[in-house]
Amino acid sequence: MPAASSIRVLVVDDQLTMRALVRSALQQIGFTDVNEAPDGEEGLKALVAKGAHLVISDYNMPKMDGLDFLRAIRSHEPTKKTAFIMLTGRSDKELVQRAIQFGVNNYLTKPFTTVSLKQKIEAVFGALT
Amino acid sequence: MDPMDAIKVTFFQECDEQLGELEAGLMALEEGTGDRETVNAVFRAVHSVKGGAGAFGFEDLVKFSHTFETVLDLMRSDKLAIEPDVLHVMLRASDVLADLVHAARDGGTVDQDRCAALMEELEHLALGDSAAPAPAPVAAVTSAPASPDAEPEPDEWGFVPLRISIDDVPLLDEPAAPASDEEIWKVTFTPRPALYAKGSDATILLRELAILGECDVAVDDSLVPSLDAMDVNASYLSWTCFLNSDKDEAAIREIFEFVEGDCDLIVERIVVSTPAPITAPMPVIEPIAPPPVAIVAPAPTAKPTAAPPRAAPAASKAAPAAAASGDGEGKAAANATIRVDLERVDRLIDLVGELVINQAMLAQRVAETGVVRSSNVAMGLDELEQLTRELQDSVMAIRAQPVKSVFQRMPRLVREIATATNKQVRLVMDGEGTEVDKTVIERLSDPITHMLRNAVDHGLETTQERIDAGKAAEGTIRLAALHRSGRIVIEVSDDGRGINRERVKAKAIEKGLIAADLNMTDEEIDNIIFLPGFSTASAISDISGRGVGMDVVKRSIQALGGRISINSNPGKGSTFTLSLPLTLAVLDGMVVSAAEQTLIAPLTTIIETLQPKPGEVRRLGPNRTVIAVRDAFVPLVDVGVALGFRKESAQPDSGVVLLVESEGGGRAALLVDDIQGQRQVVIKSLEANYQRVEGVAAATILGDGRVALILDVDGLIAQRVSETRAETQLAKAG
Numbered sequence: 001m002p003a004a005s006s007i008r009v010l011v012v013d014d015q016l017t018m019r020a021l022v023r024s025a026l027q028q029i030g031f032t033d034v035n036e037a038p039d040g041e042e043g044l045k046a047l048v049a050k051g052a053h054l055v056i057s058d059y060n061m062p063k064m065d066g067l068d069f070l071r072a073i074r075s076h077e078p079t080k081k082t083a084f085i086m087l088t089g090r091s092d093k094e095l096v097q098r099a100i101q102f103g104v105n106n107y108l109t110k111p112f113t114t115v116s117l118k119q120k121i122e123a124v125f126g127a128l129t
Numbered sequence: 130m131d132p133m134d135a136i137k138v139t140f141f142q143e144c145d146e147q148l149g150e151l152e153a154g155l156m157a158l159e160e161g162t163g164d165r166e167t168v169n170a171v172f173r174a175v176h177s178v179k180g181g182a183g184a185f186g187f188e189d190l191v192k193f194s195h196t197f198e199t200v201l202d203l204m205r206s207d208k209l210a211i212e213p214d215v216l217h218v219m220l221r222a223s224d225v226l227a228d229l230v231h232a233a234r235d236g237g238t239v240d241q242d243r244c245a246a247l248m249e250e251l252e253h254l255a256l257g258d259s260a261a262p263a264p265a266p267v268a269a270v271t272s273a274p275a276s277p278d279a280e281p282e283p284d285e286w287g288f289v290p291l292r293i294s295i296d297d298v299p300l301l302d303e304p305a306a307p308a309s310d311e312e313i314w315k316v317t318f319t320p321r322p323a324l325y326a327k328g329s330d331a332t333i334l335l336r337e338l339a340i341l342g343e344c345d346v347a348v349d350d351s352l353v354p355s356l357d358a359m360d361v362n363a364s365y366l367s368w369t370c371f372l373n374s375d376k377d378e379a380a381i382r383e384i385f386e387f388v389e390g391d392c393d394l395i396v397e398r399i400v401v402s403t404p405a406p407i408t409a410p411m412p413v414i415e416p417i418a419p420p421p422v423a424i425v426a427p428a429p430t431a432k433p434t435a436a437p438p439r440a441a442p443a444a445s446k447a448a449p450a451a452a453a454s455g456d457g458e459g460k461a462a463a464n465a466t467i468r469v470d471l472e473r474v475d476r477l478i479d480l481v482g483e484l485v486i487n488q489a490m491l492a493q494r495v496a497e498t499g500v501v502r503s504s505n506v507a508m509g510l511d512e513l514e515q516l517t518r519e520l521q522d523s524v525m526a527i528r529a530q531p532v533k534s535v536f537q538r539m540p541r542l543v544r545e546i547a548t549a550t551n552k553q554v555r556l557v558m559d560g561e562g563t564e565v566d567k568t569v570i571e572r573l574s575d576p577i578t579h580m581l582r583n584a585v586d587h588g589l590e591t592t593q594e595r596i597d598a599g600k601a602a603e604g605t606i607r608l609a610a611l612h613r614s615g616r617i618v619i620e621v622s623d624d625g626r627g628i629n630r631e632r633v634k635a636k637a638i639e640k641g642l643i644a645a646d647l648n649m650t651d652e653e654i655d656n657i658i659f660l661p662g663f664s665t666a667s668a669i670s671d672i673s674g675r676g677v678g679m680d681v682v683k684r685s686i687q688a689l690g691g692r693i694s695i696n697s698n699p700g701k702g703s704t705f706t707l708s709l710p711l712t713l714a715v716l717d718g719m720v721v722s723a724a725e726q727t728l729i730a731p732l733t734t735i736i737e738t739l740q741p742k743p744g745e746v747r748r749l750g751p752n753r754t755v756i757a758v759r760d761a762f763v764p765l766v767d768v769g770v771a772l773g774f775r776k777e778s779a780q781p782d783s784g785v786v787l788l789v790e791s792e793g794g795g796r797a798a799l800l801v802d803d804i805q806g807q808r809q810v811v812i813k814s815l816e817a818n819y820q821r822v823e824g825v826a827a828a829t830i831l832g833d834g835r836v837a838l839i840l841d842v843d844g845l846i847a848q849r850v851s852e853t854r855a856e857t858q859l860a861k862a863g
Contacts, residue, residue, distance in 0.1 A: 002295040014173070017140040017181040024132050044399065051300040060176050062169075064399075068315065068369075072399050075313050075345050075371035081298050083291075089176075093286050101347065105291040111183035123290035 004030035004128045010052035011036045012043035012069065013087065014061045018110075022056055022087075025114040029121070030128065040064025044072055047079050054083045054121065056108070059095055067095070070102050083124050087112075133185075140181040141234045147174040148227045149537065155223060156540060159216045168211070172201040178230065187233040190226075193244065196251045197222050203255060218250045221548070224541050314374060314381055317395040319367035324391035326362070335368060337384045342374030371399075471567070474527050478714055481517075481524045482811035485715075488517045489808070489832035518809075525712050529564040532610045532617075535574045536561045539581060539608060546585040553592055553602055554585055559609035565617045566712040572689055573619065573709075576682045580621040580705050581606065583679065588623035588703055598700070600624070616691075616733075617711055622704035628697040630654045637663060655695045659683045687843055689713065690731065690826075716812050718829075718839065719787070720805040723767075724774035727837045729810055729829060730799065734789045734842040738804060746781040756781070756798045758788060764846065767800045771845055772824055772838075789842050797846035812839065 009031055011022045019036045026034050035050060037043040039061045047055065055073065059066035066086055073079045086099050086107045096107050105124045108117060122128055154171035157163035179194035200219070203209035225247045228239045283289045316338065320331050335346055346368055353365040372381065378396050385394050492510050500507050536558050547554040565573075589595075589604035596602055609620045630651060637643045637657045657663060661680040686693045691709035710716070710733070718729035719738075745757045746765060755762040765786070767778040779802065787799040810829035815822060815838070826841035 007295060008300060015143060015177045015181065017136060017143050017184070018177075020136040020139055021181075021184050024136065041399075053295055053298040053300065060173055062173065071345055071347070071369075071371045072313055072315070075343065075373045077343075077373065078299065081293065083293055083298060089180075096286055096288055100288060102345075103291065105293065107288065110180050111186075120290070124292060125295050126292070 001127055001129050002125050005032045007031060007054055007125070007128075008033040008050075008052045009035070009054045009056060010043060010046055010050075012038075012040065012055060012057040012061070012066075014038050014058065018058060018087070022117070025112070025117045026056075028114050029118045040066065040069030040072070043069055044076075044079075047073065047082065048076070051079075052082060054085065054124070056085045056087065058087045059092070067098060067102060070099060070104055074103050085120055085124065137185060140185065141230065144178055144181065144230045144234075147177050148223065148230065150174045151223045151226070152220070152537075152540065155216055155220050158211055159213065159220070163211075168201070168205050172198065172205050175201055175226070178226065182233070185233075187229075189239070189244075190229045190233050193222075193229055193248060194226060196248055196255070197226060200251050200254045209254065215254060218247070218254060220540075220544060222247050222251055224544065227541075312374065313399040314370075314372040314378070315395075315397045315399050316370040316372055316381060317367065317393075317397075318370070318385070319393040320364050320388070321391050321393070322362050322364045324388050325364060327388075327391065329388050329391065331366070331368070334384055334388065335370065338370060338372060338381065341376045341380060341384075342372055344373070345371040367393075469527075471528075474524075478524050478528065481521050482714065485517055485521055485809070485811055486830045486832070488513055490834055493832035521715065525566065525714065526564075528567045529711070530567050530570050531562045531564050532570060532573065532619075533561040535570055535577060536608065536610070538574070539577065542578060543581055543585060543606060546582055550586055551591070552585060552589055552604060554589065555603050555605050556581075557605060557607045559607065560611050563610035563612060563617060565610075565709070566714070568713045569617070569689060569709055569711070572685065576685055576693075576707065577608070577619065577621070579679075579682045580707075581608065584621055584623040584625070584703075584705075588625035590626050594626075612711075613708070616708050619707040619709070620704055621707075622702060624702040627699040627701055627703055628655050628658070628695070629699070633657050651697075655697050658695070659693070690716070690733070692733075714812055716810055716829075716839065718808060718810050720808050720831075720837070721768075721785070721787070721801040722803045722805060723772075723784075723801040724769035724779075726769070726772075726774050727805070727831060727835065728768065728772075728801070729808075729837050729839040730787055730789070730801075730842060731826075731839065732807065736788045736790050736796070739786050739788060741781045741784075741786050741800075743782045754778070754781070756786060758796075758798065761796075763788070763796045763798050765798045765800055766845055768840065768845070769800075769802070789846065799840075799842070799845065810837075810839070 009026055011019050011026070011034060013019045013022070013036075019038075023034050023036065035046055035052065037046045040057070041064045043055065043057065044064075046052075055069075057066045057069055061069075064072070070084050070086070073082055073084060083105045084103070086096070086104050088095055088099075088107050088109055090109050092109075096104075099107060106120045108120045118128070151171055151174040154163060154167045154174070157167050158171070175194050175198045179191055179198055182190035182194060197219075200209065204211060204215070209215060225239070225244050229244070231237065232239045318331070318334070320329075324331070335344075338344055339346070347370075349367045349369065350365070352367075353359070359365075374381075378398065381396050382394070385392065488510075492514065495506060495510055539558070540556055543554055543556040584606050585604075589606070590598065590600075592602050595604065605624050607620065607622045609622075611618050611620075634643075634649065634654050634657070637660070638645045640662060642657065642660050642663060643649070658679050659682075661678070663678060663680070683693050686707055686709065689709055690713070691707055693708075694706050695703060696706065697703040716729070717732040719732055719735055721728050721730055739758070741756055746754055747757070747762070748754050754765040754767075756765040765781065769775045770778050779800065781800055784800050784802045785804050787801060788796060789799055790796055810831075812827045813829055815825060815828045818828070822838075824841050824845045825838045826844070827839045828836050829839055831837050
């Protein structure tokens with residue numbers, strides 16, 4: 001039963017709006033340690049510099065998209081085990097399947113609710129306190 | 130503010146950015162300057178609008194952007210060709226999308242019919258090439274929540290969440306010395322047919338690559354066609370590998386050495402595992418441009434200064450990288466810029482203005498004490514003057530902005546008028562980077578809008594007329610900005626029918642604007658269109674006939690100290706040329722005196738100065754005089770009398786005459802007592818400090834501390850010119 005407040009999250013999205021929405025939902029769930037990055041490249045840098053238990057990343061981003069970001073994380077020893085939840089569209093079945101191939105932990109379709117975000121995180125880490 | 134409201138403000142700000150990018154991208158594609166990344170960026174823009182709209186429940190916006198996105202996705206995956214027709218639909222769709230965004234923001238409504246029509250066109254595009262209907266956005270799927278600790282169940286896509294324990298994820302709070310100089314390499318390997326033809330084996334190469342370190346290989350088989358369409362000699366597969374290795378790029382490339390010319394190989398280094406302490410990058414600042422606003426939209430209600438949510442307390446912990454994600458999204462990162470409150474800049478400009486006045490006062494006082502010009506004091510003052518000028522120029526440059534912020538709203542405008550008038554129009558823009566003072570920019574939008582409306586509506590022929598005349602069916606309108614002798618020049622030209630002078634003259638006579646027997650040059654006839662109350666359109670059209678004519682455009686340009694002229698070539702088109710001062714803060718003026726008052730005449734209006742001889746001035750009635758300037762008579766205005774400083778006109782031959790040109794091209798002569806010199810003056814608004822005075826444009830403070838009025842030359846002579854025009858003819862005849 002991990003405490004939400006003990007989990008460090010990195011939110012990666014090129015949209016300020018989306019990052020703010022995810023952050024706001026995370027805070028409602030009880031997360032306090034939330035970092036942000038605007039794309040995969042910056043995300044990797046942040047991850048390497050500070051680490052995170054959980055990455056919540058968009059797919060569609062300039063420079064490095066969510067899939068490449070996931071693969072890069074999985075290829076790098078220190079970040080290999082970081083949990084990864086991909087934000088996807090409603091009809092991105094193909095994308096989800098490719099993400100499975102690269103070891104995504106879960107995915108969350110947009111638009112999402114705080115409840116669905118919590119469920120998706122709990123499906124990875126178990127119930128949160 | 131409710132956190133969600135704050136995010137909403139951010140959303141709409143981002144939407145404006147996205148919409149700008151969308152339009153710019155589509156236009157780049159239309160011009161053929163776009164590439165794959167442009168298509169991706171355009172897709173992302175619509176995708177992002179949709180994503181945010183979904184989160185805030187803007188259903189119309191979600192629906193429209195979804196359909197739009199579907200079509201863009203087809204384009205992205207090469208299932209829909211990038212053709213002019215398709216792009217036209219998309220550009221119009223981007224306009225509707227902008228309307229929907231603004232409606233969502235300001236609570237307005239959108240033209241439902243237009244929206245539905247565009248939606249249909251988009252759906253048609255989506256169906257046309259793929260035969261698959263655009264999947265409607267699925268209503269919110271909320272899978273029944275399983276007990277969080279129960280084993281995850283596969284969902285409708287067969288996905289089983291991958292469980293891990295939080296304890297298994299190491300945190301890198303202290304990025305201790307890395308074990309090795311490991312790096313992640315992304316290797317993209319795309320064999321060409323020749324590779325296979327020569328008997329090389331891609332899998333062997335990939336295996337060798339895997340020896341260099343831990344390697345994650347994925348094959349991209351998206352290009353593999355169905356079996357019956359497959360060409361045995363073609364190459365359909367490509368691989369991307371994420372390699373974790375301490376080897377360098379050369380070592381990776383060496384593996385592919387023997388197939389070098391037979392494959393496409395991209396080796397990218399992704400992250401260095403020895404992170405230097407990452408310092409927050411410099412905040413990214415955009416040029417101080419206002420957010421782009423669609424032409425039909427009311428001014429944004431969201432204050433640009435509203436604190437974006439990233440300023441929330443939690444953000445203080447944000448990863449350093451997040452700092453790079455400022456409003457500019459890293460695009461302007463190359464230019465180190467800072468955002469400054471406009472008020473501060475204006476204050477600075479004001480202060481420098483005072484400094485200029487002060488410097489002039491000082492120079493005058495020193496001169497009055499009789500110091501020799503070659504003395505140290507005088508020379509020091511000269512240097513001070515030079516520096517003050519430079520300082521002023523530099524400060525003015527801070528407020529200078531590219532005209533792009535105005536220009537970028539114009540393509541949409543032209544598209545809309547073109548659609549409304551059923552004409553094919555191409556807008557070519559030039560010189561968008563030309564800089565001009567912010568205050569001037571803000572007031573450029575209306576005149577340009579009006580001139581473009583006119584150009585499309587009246588300037589260009591109908592498509593059929595163009596074809597009959599042997600012209601290209603598509604009319605071209607050019608909007609250009611350039612600097613010319615210290616002023617900014619805006620040109621709007623069309624390749625349409627040009628001004629029908631016969632018709633213009635007939636109309637003007639019919640409306641009583643000119644005398645029937647007036648002999649006029651082509652130029653003079655062309656200028657009739659600037660007369661108040663003139664309109665040649667047989668029916669007042671919806672587009673340009675909104676009760677304002679070119680006379681309004683002209684007046685607003687004149688109010689800015691600008692000039693407008695027209696150059697028309699029958700059958701070939703017309704060009705309107707606007708010329709404006711680069712700033713409204715300073716002015717080059719001629720310092721004159723009249724009735725013991727010191728006055729300033731804007732230098733740009735003065736054609737020449739002359740000393741009248743007694744015989745050259747003729748009286749026409751009790752209050753009117755004309756002066757013979759070479760072979761023409763021009764009305765003579767005694768400035769002292771016109772402004773009420775004296776009742777009786779001075780003896781013309783005792784004063785000096787400034788020959789000035791009004792914006793309409795009409796000439797007049799201003800009689801003053803003396804000319805004191807030429808000087809750059811700082812403009813102070815008279816209206817803001819006192820009230821509007823006829824014949825006076827503004828005021829300034831002179832070197833000796835006195836206030837001097839700046840003459841509104843046009844205002845002074847406008848009345849006289851029209852009154853005297855007929856009389857001049859008489860005088861000429863006599």
